[in-house]
Amino acid sequence: MYAERITKLTPGNFPKRVFFGNSGTESVECALKAVRWHSPGKPYIIGFVPGFHGRTFGSLALTTTKLTARRRFFPFMGGAVHVPFPNTYRCPFKGLEGEECIDAVLSYIEDFLFKHVVPPDEVAGLIIEPILGAGGIVPAPERFLHELRRMSRDYGFYMIIDEVQTGFGRTGKMFAIEHYGVEPDVITMSKAAANGLPFGPCVAKAELLEWDPDAHENTLGANPIVVSAALAVLDVMEEEKLPERAAKLGEYFMKRLSELQQKYEEIGDVRGKGLMIGVEFVKSKDTKEPNKKLRNKVIDEVFKRGLIILGAGTSALRIQPPLVVKEEHIDTAVEILEEAIRAAKG
Ligand SMILES: Cc1ncc(COP(=O)(O)O)c(C=O)c1O
Numbered sequence: 278m279y280a281e282r283i284t285k286l287t288p289g290n291f292p293k294r295v296f297f298g299n300s301g302t303e304s305v306e307c308a309l310k311a312v313r314w315h316s317p318g319k320p321y322i323i324g325f326v327p328g329f330h331g332r333t334f335g336s337l338a339l340t341t342t343k344l345t346a347r348r349r350f351f352p353f354m355g356g357a358v359h360v361p362f363p364n365t366y367r368c369p370f371k372g373l374e375g376e377e378c379i380d381a382v383l384s385y386i387e388d389f390l391f392k393h394v395v396p397p398d399e400v401a402g403l404i405i406e407p408i409l410g411a412g413g414i415v416p417a418p419e420r421f422l423h424e425l426r427r428m429s430r431d432y433g434f435y436m437i438i439d440e441v442q443t444g445f446g447r448t449g450k451m452f453a454i455e456h457y458g459v460e461p462d463v464i465t466m467s468k469a470a471a472n473g474l475p476f477g478p479c480v481a482k483a484e485l486l487e488w489d490p491d492a493h494e495n496t497l498g499a500n501p502i503v504v505s506a507a508l509a510v511l512d513v514m515e516e517e518k519l520p521e522r523a524a525k526l527g528e529y530f531m532k533r534l535s536e537l538q539q540k541y542e543e544i545g546d547v548r549g550k551g552l553m554i555g556v557e558f559v560k561s562k563d564t565k566e567p568n569k570k571l572r573n574k575v576i577d578e579v580f581k582r583g584l585i586i587l588g589a590g591t592s593a594l595r596i597q598p599p600l601v602v603k604e605e606h607i608d609t610a611v612e613i614l615e616e617a618i619r620a621a622k623g
Pocket of ligand 1: 410440
């Protein structure tokens with residue numbers, strides 16, 4: 278019953294199947310193994326830096342947020358290839374902005390990687406977060422995801438979208454990839470899927486999860502307790518229209534944060550979708566030099582005032598309140614954040 282419902286909610290009007298994992302990393306492992314299994318002779322899988330996909334040896338091979346997650350664990354799964362994520366605010370190719378940054382990354386893949394390093398016919402798939410989570414709340418540019426989809430068709434590899442963090446209404450749609458109009462071959466999920474209980478479904482084109490019996494299994498996946506919770510999540514999301522609510526309140530939150538950005542030289546960027554918002558601290562708006570010290574102080578100062586905000590990426594705040602947050606909570610949070618910025622600046 279859950280498989281029936283979730284396959285209808287994910288983009289793509291084609292037959293799908295579901296593997297029931299117990300966590301985000303397990304959902305990602307399933308996705309990686311499925312594309313490998315169906316791509317004999319194609320060992321490579323492309324990931325984007327700084328992406329986060331989990332901490333087991335397959336997903337960790339594609340996790341590049343912090344060296345501390347990787348140090349002392351090599352060798353990971355072989356075949357991982359790393360490409361910079363086109364962060365158009367702070368382009369990995371220095372000096373470039375906006376569309377030029379996207380072009381530079383696309384050209385890096387097709388003119389450099391695929392011509393000198395990795396034969397594209399040996400690529401099994403790519404994995405990307407539609408919005409970088411741990412990497413700093415950075416939405417992927419729309420054109421970029423469409424180009425990746427085009428490449429996956431042109432060169433014949435699979436596209437995995439990691440919605441472990443962005444899924445289930447967080448970004449104002451049930452799945453963030455719906456903002457882009459791209460239909461991936463696999464979507465990985467977890468976190469909100471069972472509202473905190475351990476659950477990590479991997480939803481894929483049916484052919485991808487048709488493999489030898491015993492090729493991939495687990496013991497506790499699809500246990501009745503978590504699946505009941507996951508079904509209840511879908512009911513509540515629909516009844517209370519939580520994705521629509523996240524879109525509306527996210528817009529309000531973003532507007533309030535943009536007002537702070539106008540006021541403070543140290544807020545370089547406010548970005549995101551729905552209730553997944555990044556606020557980037559810089560030394561000055563002109564240089565965009567990351568201001569990690571101030572960001573960390575702000576985290577301490579908001580905590581002293583009863584508000585928990587985590588950091589993400591080098592110098593961003595990660596704002597991801599519960600989807601049932603109310604406008605007045607947002608007003609209080611913005612007030613506390615402003616006080617904290619003033620206190621942190623000293
Ligand atoms: C995008 C993404 N993928 C995968 C994972 C791994 O999930 P888990 O911690 O449940 O293994 C996370 C966790 O933060 C994540 O944000």
